[in-house]
Each structure stands twice: as C-alpha cells, then as structure tokens.
Amino acid sequence: MARVGVFICWCGANIASTVDMETVTEAAAKLPHVVYATNYKYMCSDPGQKTIVDAALEHKLDGIVVAACSPRMHEPTFRAVAAEAGINPYRMQMANIREQCSWVHSDVDEATAKAVDAVRMMVARVAQSLALEPIKVPVTKRALVIGGGIAGIQAALDVADGGVETILVERTPSIGGKMAGLDETFPTLDCSQCILTPKMVDASRSELIKLYTYCEVEKVDGAVGNFKVTIRKKAKYVNTELCNGCGDCWHKCPYKKIPSEFDFGVGNRTAIYVPFPQAVPNIPVIDRETCVFFKTGKCRACEKACLRGAIDFEQEDQFEEVEVGAIIAATGYDLLDHTQMGEFRYGAIPDVITGLQFERMSSASGPTEGKILRPSNGEEPKVVVFVHCVGSRDEDYKEYCSKICCMYNAKHAVILKHRIHDARAYLFYIDVRAAGKGYEEFWKRACVEEDAEYLRGRVSRVYDEGGKVIVEGQDTLSGEQVEVAADLVVLATAIVPAKGSAELARILGISTDKDGFFNEAHPKLRPVDTATGGIFLAGCCQAPKDIPESVAQGSAAASKVLGLLSKEDITREPTVAVADPLICTGCWNCVNVCPFGAPEKSEITITVDGKKVTRAVSKITEAKCEGCGLCVATCPGNCIDQRGFSDDQVYAEIGGYLERVRAAKNSD
Amino acid sequence: MTKAEKQKEPEKAPQWEPNIVGFLCNWCSYAGADLAGTSRIPYPCDVRIIRVPCSGRVDPLMILRAFREGADGVLVSGCHPGDCHYIEGNYYARRKFIALKQLLDHVGIDPRRFRVSWVSASEGRKWANVVEAVTRDLLEVGPFRYEEDGDD
Numbered sequence: 096m097a098r099v100g101v102f103i104c105w106c107g108a109n110i111a112s113t114v115d116m117e118t119v120t121e122a123a124a125k126l127p128h129v130v131y132a133t134n135y136k137y138m139c140s141d142p143g144q145k146t147i148v149d150a151a152l153e154h155k156l157d158g159i160v161v162a163a164c165s166p167r168m169h170e171p172t173f174r175a176v177a178a179e180a181g182i183n184p185y186r187m188q189m190a191n192i193r194e195q196c197s198w199v200h201s202d203v204d205e206a207t208a209k210a211v212d213a214v215r216m217m218v219a220r221v222a223q224s225l226a227l228e229p230i231k232v233p234v235t236k237r238a239l240v241i242g243g244g245i246a247g248i249q250a251a252l253d254v255a256d257g258g259v260e261t262i263l264v265e266r267t268p269s270i271g272g273k274m275a276g277l278d279e280t281f282p283t284l285d286c287s288q289c290i291l292t293p294k295m296v297d298a299s300r301s302e303l304i305k306l307y308t309y310c311e312v313e314k315v316d317g318a319v320g321n322f323k324v325t326i327r328k329k330a331k332y333v334n335t336e337l338c339n340g341c342g343d344c345w346h347k348c349p350y351k352k353i354p355s356e357f358d359f360g361v362g363n364r365t366a367i368y369v370p371f372p373q374a375v376p377n378i379p380v381i382d383r384e385t386c387v388f389f390k391t392g393k394c395r396a397c398e399k400a401c402l403r404g405a406i407d408f409e410q411e412d413q414f415e416e417v418e419v420g421a422i423i424a425a426t427g428y429d430l431l432d433h434t435q436m437g438e439f440r441y442g443a444i445p446d447v448i449t450g451l452q453f454e455r456m457s458s459a460s461g462p463t464e465g466k467i468l469r470p471s472n473g474e475e476p477k478v479v480v481f482v483h484c485v486g487s488r489d490e491d492y493k494e495y496c497s498k499i500c501c502m503y504n505a506k507h508a509v510i511l512k513h514r515i516h517d518a519r520a521y522l523f524y525i526d527v528r529a530a531g532k533g534y535e536e537f538w539k540r541a542c543v544e545e546d547a548e549y550l551r552g553r554v555s556r557v558y559d560e561g562g563k564v565i566v567e568g569q570d571t572l573s574g575e576q577v578e579v580a581a582d583l584v585v586l587a588t589a590i591v592p593a594k595g596s597a598e599l600a601r602i603l604g605i606s607t608d609k610d611g612f613f614n615e616a617h618p619k620l621r622p623v624d625t626a627t628g629g630i631f632l633a634g635c636c637q638a639p640k641d642i643p644e645s646v647a648q649g650s651a652a653a654s655k656v657l658g659l660l661s662k663e664d665i666t667r668e669p670t671v672a673v674a675d676p677l678i679c680t681g682c683w684n685c686v687n688v689c690p691f692g693a694p695e696k697s698e699i700t701i702t703v704d705g706k707k708v709t710r711a712v713s714k715i716t717e718a719k720c721e722g723c724g725l726c727v728a729t730c731p732g733n734c735i736d737q738r739g740f741s742d743d744q745v746y747a748e749i750g751g752y753l754e755r756v757r758a759a760k761n762s763d
Numbered sequence: 764m765t766k767a768e769k770q771k772e773p774e775k776a777p778q779w780e781p782n783i784v785g786f787l788c789n790w791c792s793y794a795g796a797d798l799a800g801t802s803r804i805p806y807p808c809d810v811r812i813i814r815v816p817c818s819g820r821v822d823p824l825m826i827l828r829a830f831r832e833g834a835d836g837v838l839v840s841g842c843h844p845g846d847c848h849y850i851e852g853n854y855y856a857r858r859k860f861i862a863l864k865q866l867l868d869h870v871g872i873d874p875r876r877f878r879v880s881w882v883s884a885s886e887g888r889k890w891a892n893v894v895e896a897v898t899r900d901l902l903e904v905g906p907f908r909y910e911e912d913g914d915d
Contacts, residue, residue, distance in 0.1 A: 749825065
C-alpha cells in the first residue's frame with residue numbers, strides 16, 4: 096500500500112463556500128492508501144506548504160494529493176513542495192476542485208460529491224504513479240536561424256552576441272528580407288536601408304555567424320538540445336571563393352528584362368544577379384529558370400566577362416548536415432495572392448499596385464530612384480487612392496487584421512506629399528488602428544499636416560476609364576457614395592505567412608493556426624516558444640508585426656535560445672513513451688503514427704530455446720518523444736506505455752470514480 | 764454568483780443523474796474547462812474529468828473499460844482538427860472513435876452514450892454547452908447497466 100496524504104485547499108472562500116471541506120476531508124481519510132488528510136485555507140501559501148512538508152515527514156508519506164485549483168495553475172508549486180518533503184514530484188497529483196468544480200457548480204451537495212470523486216480518482220492515480228526523474232540530455236551549443244529578414248538577423252546577432260555560434264539560413268541570394276526593400280519607416284521616417292544595412296554587415300562580419308544564403312532547410316531530425324538539420328545549398332553557379340562581387344557578369348548578361356522578385360516586378364534584373372546593390376553577401380547567383388545558357392546551351396556571356404573565372408555552370412545543389420541545439424524560425428510573410436481578389440483589378444489595371452511596390456518606387460535605391468510613377472505611362476500621379484484592408488478583416492478572405500497597413504498607408508500618404516507636392520492622397524479605411532509608440536500622432540499628422548483625405552468605408556468597385564482608375568466606395572461617415580478618379584491605386588494587401596511555411600512547419604514539427612501562421616506555445620505567456628521544445632519564433636511567421644515588434648521578438652527568441660544553450664544538460668518532462676522489446680511484434684504502427692519520429696525500427700537479439708534470434712522491434716528515443724501518447728493508444732500489442740500517463744494510472748482514475756458509482760448502483 | 768445565474772442552472776433530475784467519464788486533452792479542452800471555471804459559466808455536475816496529454820492518448824479500451832465499470836456515458840474532448848498540440852493526434856483519435864461508435868452499436872451499447880467534442884482552450888462557453896448536451900442526451904437514454912443492456 097502506498098502512503099498518501101490528502102491536502103484540501105479552501106482557496107479562501109473560492110472553494111470552501113461551495114465544497115464542504117470537512118466532508119471531503121473525512122471521505123478522503125477513509126480512502127485506501129490514505130494515511131492522512133487535512134484542509135487549510137490557502138494550501139499554496141507558505142504555512143500551507145509547510146503543513147504538507149511537516150505532514151509528509153510525520154506520516155512518512157510517499158504520495159501526495161492536493162485538492163485545490165487547476166494543475167495548470169499550481170502543479171509546479173506543489174511538485175516543488177513534494178520534492179522538499181522528500182517525495183518524488185511525479186507522485187504528487189492535483190485534484191481540480193476549483194476551476195472544474197466550485198466555480199461552476201452552486202449546489203453544495205453536488206459540488207462536494209464531485210470534489211470527493213476528484214480526490215478518490217487522484218488518490219487511486221497516485222497509488223499507481225511511478226517515481227520519475229526528469230530526463231537529462233546534453234546540449235549542442237549552436238543555434239540555427241531560418242530566415243534572414245530583420246527578425247532573423249536580430250535573433251542571429253543577439254545569439255552570437257551571447258557567444259554562441261549561429262547558422263543563418265536564407266533562401267534568397269541576400270539577407271535583409273522585406274525590410275531591405277522598404278523606403279522610409281513609420282513613424283519616424285528614418286530610412287529603412289540606413290538602419291538595416293549596418294546590421295546586415297554586422298551579421299556577415301561576425302565570426303560566430305555563418306551565413307547560408309540561397310539555402311533552404313530540407314530536413315530536421317532530433318529534438319531540443321540536439322537537432323540534426325539538413326541544409327540544401329542551392330547551386331549559385333558562381334564560385335563564392337573566387338567571386339569578388341565586381342558586377343562585370345551581370346552587366347554583360349544580355350537578358351535584362353526579367354521582373355525582379357526583390358522589386359516586386361517594379362524593376363527588372365538580369366539572369367545572373369544580386370537582388371539589390373547593398374546585398375549581403377554581394378555575390379550573384381544565376382537563376383537557372385531564366386538563364387538562356389541553361390535553356391539553349393549557348394551564351395556564357397557572364398563566364399567570358401568574369402576575369403576571376405568564378406562562373407561555374409557545372410555546380411549542383413549540395414546538402415550539408417549541421418547539428419544545433421535550438422532553432423529560431425523567422426520566415427516572415429508574403430502578400431495575399433491577388434488572383435483571389437478580382438474586384439481590386441490588380442494585374443488587370445497596371446496603375447493598381449501593392450504597398451510593397453509603392454515602397455520600391457519611393458525607395459531612393461529602387462528601380463525608379465525614388466520617383467513615384469504611374470506604371471502605365473511613367474508620369475507622376477496627382478491623385479492616389481490607398482485602399483486599407485485589402486483581403487484583411489474580410490470574412491471572404493482573411494478575418495484577421497494585418498496590423499501594419501494603417502501605418503504604412505499613412506506613411507505612403509506622407510511620402511507622396513513629400514515627393515509630389517501637389518498630389519492628393521485618398522485613403523479608404525475601415526478603422527485606423529494606430530496602437531504603437533508615436534503611431535497615433537503620425538497618422539494624425541498625415542491627416543492634418545499632409546492633407547491626406549481619409550474616407551471611412553470599403554471600396555466597392557475599381558475600373559479604368561479614360562486613362563484614370565475610377566475607385567468607387569462609400570463614405571460611411573457622410574453616408575454618401577464617393578467616386579475618385581485616381582492616377583494610381585495602392586492596395587494594402589493582407590499579410591500571409593511566407594510561401595513554403597506549411598512545408599517548413601511540417602519539417603520542424605510545429606503547428607500552424609487556421610491562417611497558416613506558426614503557433615506559439617501559449618498566446619500570452621509563451622509567445623516566442625513553440626509547442627515543440629527548442630524551436631522558437633520571431634517576426635511575421637507567427638503573426639503580422641511591424642519592425643520594432645519583429646526586432647523585439649527576434650531578441651526575445653535569441654534570449655530563449657541563449658537560456659537553453661547556457662546549460663550543459665537540459666531536462667525534459669519524463670512523461671515519455673517506453674516500448675517493451677520483448678512484446679513488440681514489429682508492426683511499425685508506432686513508427687507510422689508518431690509525428691516526431693521518436694519510435695524507430697531497431698533490432699534485438701534474444702535467446703530462444705538456446706538459439707540466438709534477432710527480431711525487428713521498435714525502439715523509442717526518449718529525447719525525441721514529446722509525450723503525446725499516440726503510439727501508446729495505437730500499439731495493438733499493448734507493448735508501449737507512457738510514463739506519468741500510464742494505462743494503469745488512467746484505469747486507476749476510472750476505477751477510483753466508478754467504484755463509488757457501482758457501489759451506489761448496487762445499493763439501489 | 765448572482766441569483767439570476769443560479770436560476771439559469773438546469774434543474775436537477777429528480778431520481779437519477781448520469782455518471783459520465785470525460786477524457787480531456789491537457790492542451791485544449793482541459794484548459795477550456797478551466798476557463799469555464801474562471802469565467803464562472805455554470806454547467807451540470809455529472810462529468811468527472813480525466814486529464815490526458817492528447818485525445819490521441821485515449822485508447823478505445825479505456826472507453827470500454829469505463830462502460831464496463833459502470834459509466835452511463837463517456838466523453839472525449841480534444842483540440843479542433845488541425846489544431847493538435849502534437850500536430851495530428853486528434854486526427855488519429857477521430858478515426859478510432861468513428862470505428863468505436865460502430866462497435867458500441869454492435870455490442871449493444873447505445874452510441875449516444877459516447878460523444879467526441881472539440882473544445883479549444885479559449886472555448887469555456889463551448890465546454891459548458893458540451894456538458895449540457897451530453898447530460899441531456901444521457902437523461903434521455905437512461906442509466907446503463909452492463910449486465911442488462913451490454914451483455915444480453
């Protein structure tokens with residue numbers, strides 16, 4: 096028999112006003128295994144904790160049930176108390192008699208009966224609970240950051256600053272991300288490039304940061320503390336050792352009309368290219384899809400131009416395996432595909448552009464050298480309509496708010512006025528959301544000082560007529576229909592997770608929300624962690640964010656990584672699955688269902704009738720097991736069990752409750 | 764609790780109240796049930812909750828065991844499909860439970876005694892509604908006797 100103590104908490108009046116403390120205590124004292132039961136006003140308080148420790152010593156307890164609030168609230172507290180009392184923390188169980196009892200039931204008899212049942216169940220569970228020790232795993236002191244935008248750069252810089260080697264993987268030819276393409280930033284109008292490019296250079300110069308540009312994460316194995324990551328190094332067709340970034344190759348490339356991805360099609364690039372002049376590293380890549388040599392076998396203009404012999408058409412994708420202890424995903428965003436949203440006529444009318452295209456035009460280093468021009472005829476626009484919430488806050492597309500559009504629309508209106516003094520900006524909005532430091536002041540400035548005309552209402556129709564883009568909508572404040580004959584229409588299109596996010600989520604073993612953004616472990620208290628140990632989030636891959644928030648989350652993720660990697664070993668919850676190789680039949684159901692790859696096909700050699708026999712069996716890697724128990728419930732041979740959530744523990748809970756029910760039924 | 768809220772609580776069945784075992788996923792429904800508590804949303808008193816790491820941890824045998832030991836109803840509540848904390852445990856759970864429902868029918872246990880619901884950590888109200896619905900259904904179906912309606 097176990098020696099269990101039951102400690103029932105009043106939680107002031109929170110529990111005691113609905114659950115009769117004496118009845119529960121008397122009932123608990125009569126239960127099998129229970130050698131001591133008491134109640135106290137606040138079990139979590141200092142004297143309450145002392146009550147538990149003293150009783151544990153006095154009555155030689157080897158298990159504890161605390162009937163109080165939810166274990167989600169105070170399980171760590173009482174586990175620590177158990178440890179202090181010399182009892183294995185995993186032989187402490189909480190009966191939830193507050194959140195799931197006293198707070199939802201008002202009848203004292205009913206609530207008390209339910210509380211007694213909860214105690215019965217937990218006493219039965221404790222009696223079946225094994226003493227467990229947290230699992231210790233040694234840590235690989237290296238970090239991986241996926242995505243070289245501002246969030247990823249900041250994270251990499253901060254991790255490196257903490258003295259930990261960092262691998263920064265970026266799938267495009269340069270780090271910098273979306274921020275590198277922006278013009279001025281709200282609300283201070285400081286130049287995006289001027290504040291970003293020094294950070295990009297810092298990242299490339301840091302001895303502890305290894306840049307893997309034009310690379311993608313192909314595969315992730317292992318678990319927190321010890322991931323094995325396979326990186327695909329896409330062929331650049333340029334020998335990075337020899338190239339000095341002089342630019343002779345791309346100047347000689349005969350194909351200059353390829354729409355630039357970096358410029359969102361506003362400018363063009365060559366087939367061998369660096370995405371923008373300040374690229375880091377300043378080394379070009381050949382785009383196999385558009386290079387004429389790869390299509391016809393002729394050209395080699397770049398090869399002839401390169402005096403250093405750096406062009407190498409024979410290159411192939413290479414794979415490198417790296418070991419890291421922690422991973423930060425910072426893969427950013429893309430804009431919602433406009434082909435879904437025909438009503439705004441994006442793509443059909445050349446003078447309908449996105450906010451990001453506007454950025455490239457207004458950027459001094461962009462394809463138009465900072466001139467805002469109509470794509471249709473290259474003239475300066477005099478009337479520009481900015482449309483808020485294109486695809487955001489719209490049940491037909493994305494229900495959520497993209498968060499940054501209100502501010503960049505205001506910024507665009509200001510920039511427009513600065514560049515073209517006689518231009519007029521009209522902004523169709525639903526609400527202006529300007530909740531940031533200096534944001535409210537900024538959009539008001541756009542309104543008052545820069546003469547931007549805010550029209551509260553949705554756009555109903557966009558069409559071209561007589562060289563103008565006619566935007567119809569309703570001004571819901573005046574109640575009137577509005578029609579603006581615009582030269583340029585700028586859409587504040589919804590932010591969506593970057594292309595390939597779903598695939599990366601699968602590779603990393605992390606979950607996404609209904610919109611495809613990566614899920615944080617807790618929306619309030621763990622906004623940087625994912626539910627998968629050792630994997631953290633930064634920037635827009637988690638939800639739409641502006642630059643300061645992305646930077647903050649990048650630093651936060653870095654500090655989480657540094658905290659994790661500062662330890663020699665890490666401890667994990669021991670509630671993992673364990674397979675018995677002597678029962679396993681090698682059906683591989685566990686291997687097939689496990690989302691984390693914890694069970695693996697393995698072999699054991701046993702002696703049967705004096706002969707050695709080798710059998711294929713499943714072996715579960717503790718470090719990879721996240722403790723979901725799926726394999727346990729799936730194993731047809733009952734050869735897998737889960738520590739801390741064992742079949743015996745669950746059956747004990749069922750039995751602890753239903754024993755009472757059966758007794759009551761039989762006495763009917 | 765105000766008087767008005769007290770009056771809203773369903774009236775007690777005069778003779779019999781169902782005994783229901785609820786298996787709740789730690790990450791969603793268990794937290795949702797906690798939220799019903801912190802939001803003081805009243806619901807019937809008939810479910811006894813067992814916390815499990817994932818609805819995928821629930822072995823159909825556990826449900827059968829509950830019936831054998833005298834439960835009148837069993838409820839499993841997990842994360843919404845697509846939202847599993849462990850990526851896809853609830854999908855496997857869902858498939859198993861569809862098969863289990865047919866088995867229950869086959870062995871003479873009214874399938875209405877077994878219910879699966881998806882309640883997220885933010886759905887305290889939904890949790891209360893689920894318990895009300897389960898209780899209501901079971902009041903209609905009546906008490907379960909293993910020997911009588913399970914083993915004839």
